Structure formats: structure tokens, C-alpha cells
Amino acid sequence: GMLITGFILRNVDAINVVRHIEPSWASDLRSMALILILIRAGLGLDATVLRNLGGACLRLTCCPCLVECAAVAVSARLLLGFPWLWGTLLGFVLGAVSPAVVVPSMLWLQSEGLGVDQGIPTLVMAAASFDDVLAITGFGVVLGIVFSKGNLAWNIAKGPLEAVVGLLFGGVVGGLLWFLPSAQSGQRTTLRPVLLLLAGLCVMFAARRVEFGGSGPLGCIAVAFVAAFRWTKDQHGAASASETCALLWEVFQPILFGLIGSEVQIKDVVSDGTLLGLGVLGISLTLRMATSFLVVYGASLSLKERLFVAIAWLPKATVQAAIGPVALDYARNLGADDRTVSLATQVLTVAVLSILVTAPIGAAAIALSAPRLLRRSAKSLDPANGRAVTEPDEEDVNMSVL
Structure with a gap:
């Protein structure tokens, strides 16, 4: 519903209010919402489960993304006539x-106690952040080759370096939050969520400032994870931060999805290559889901639980909205030929289609399949500290993104 509302506000001339929003403001608001999401993910990670599922997490991070990238490169060449490099570029956009x-x-699964004993929410949340870093890194490398921007060796080495820097920087900042505010502070419980959010903002925008964009998301997760590791030993320590972030998410959720929907323009969707683009998307998603199902073999999950992981690995939105238009911007700024501009436009079109198709369908599939495919724990758990919580509202169960 929020995606569609943003789409309407962009494309209906009588109410096109989006044109009054500065693109830089929209980008910063999307980043702030993403920071909040990543902090909630860090607070929801279970260190013990993560240690036990490390191998499965690594496989889930790399294999589906790379398989989808290869599938897109081949199908885009066959169906859309893309050169190999442009097909690979599109593959990393969609990956x-x-x-x-x-x-x-x-987080909703954790509050419901679905799949918690098997570590499924922690596995998926942890792998999701690394998956995004892999896709963004691959995109940056191929973009540099296509437009001959920068040193190739540096572009390749920068990705792993960003991941390491993000984890280290986030870990250090999270460690500082063990001691801030001081134990003597009477407002300790209130100040902790504020400091955590400020730390997330600092990590994300500092990474962007020094052009290490891939470090930001991992750094935000590391800050929250390391801070919560100590806070859970205090009464209401991590719980207060989790509750505050959940309340703030109610504010930022419509902003984020509304802005993503507003990135979609009818002229980008209604084009000659739309059906062929859907064909590319269908082929790649099929192979992605099959790969996701296979790579979690050996993680002590049942067939139903492996199927759920494959379903959870379907939605696309944030990264595609962020990097989908980048190639077109480069082509226009560099005064590229018509063929290059056309290829970049098709990349944006398929990225838009992936958002429209997979974001609502993926969210609905997760919400509807979870109670049928996952085992329920003895009691519902608070993602921050493992304590029992009350049942969520019906609105949460329905996943208000729909």
C-alpha cells in the first residue's frame, strides 16, 4: 500500500507532490530509515545461533546473489540483446x-516465536546485510569497467575492505556504548536508544563521506549487535532500545516505502522491453529461490524451513531503488552515445519492475507462509533479549507494507 501510494503521488499530475521534494532530502530520509532497519537487525541477532549457522550464513550470502547475477547476464543477452558486461551490471543490481x-x-517472526529455535530470523537478517554488500560491491566493480572509472584492482579490492572496515568501526563504536552513558546516570535506559541511533547515523554518513558506502550498513548492524551483547545483561538494557526503534519504525516505514514508490515512473515501466524484462526477472528469481533452498542444506532445517528461507530471499526494493538509476546518471553526465543511454534506461526499467513485483509479493509470501512452514517456539520472544512478550497487533501480522 505504501509503495502504491508513493507511485500515485509521483505519477498523477493533479497530486504530484513528489516533485517538490529535493532528491538529496529523499536520499537522506531513505538512508535514515535504512539505518533504523539495520539497528533493529543488529539488536535482533542471536550470537549463539549466528555462531552455529556461520557456514549456512556465508553460503546464503554469496551463492544466490552470484547465481542470480549469472542468470540475469545470460537471459538479458538472449532476451534483451545486452552485452555481457551490461548483463552482469544488471545482475548485480537485481542480486x-x-x-x-x-x-x-x-523481527515479526521473532516476536511470534516462529523459527526462533532453528535460528531462521537471525540467519536471514545476518545474511541479508552481507548479501547487499556483495551486490553493491559487484555493481561498483562492473560499473567502473563499463565506464572505465578508477583503477580496476582498487575497485575489486575495495569491496572486501569496506566489509572489514565497517565491521571494525561498528564494533569499536558499539564497544564504546558499553560505557555510555555512565552507570551512575539516572537516565541510562532513556539515553541508550538515543546514543545508539546517533551512532548509527555517524557510521552510515561517515562511510558515505569517505566514499566507503559498503561499510555503512555493516557498521550499523555491528554497532547494535556489540552494544546489545553487553546491554542484555542489564535490566531492560537492550529491551528499551528495541522498543524505541520499533516505535520510530512506525514513523519511518511509510516514509521509506513511499519514497521508494515515488522513484517509479510510468514512462520507465511502460516500454517495449517490459515483457522481456519480466522474463529476465522470472528466470533469475526462479534460479535464486532454487539456490537459496539448496545452500541451507546441512543447517539442520526441515524441507519446509528451507522453502521458507528461499521465499524470504525473494523481496527487492531498497538497493534497487538506490543503484538502479546510477548507470543512467553516469551515461547522461558523461554524454554517452544513444546505445549506452538505452542500455542504462533498460537497467533502470528492470530494476523498477523488480521492486513492483517482488516487494509486495515477497512481503505477503513471508507473512502468509511463515505460520505454515515454520515451527513455533514454546513462547513468543522479544528480539532484543529473548524474554516473553505479548502477541503482536493484527496490523503487524498483516505486514503493513502490503
């Missing part, structure tokens, strides 16, 4: 899962 859809869904 990232959407944390904006997946993380709130996994």
Missing part, C-alpha cells in the same frame, strides 16, 4: 535482497 522488507518480517 541484492531488500533489508527494508526482510528485516521487519524477521
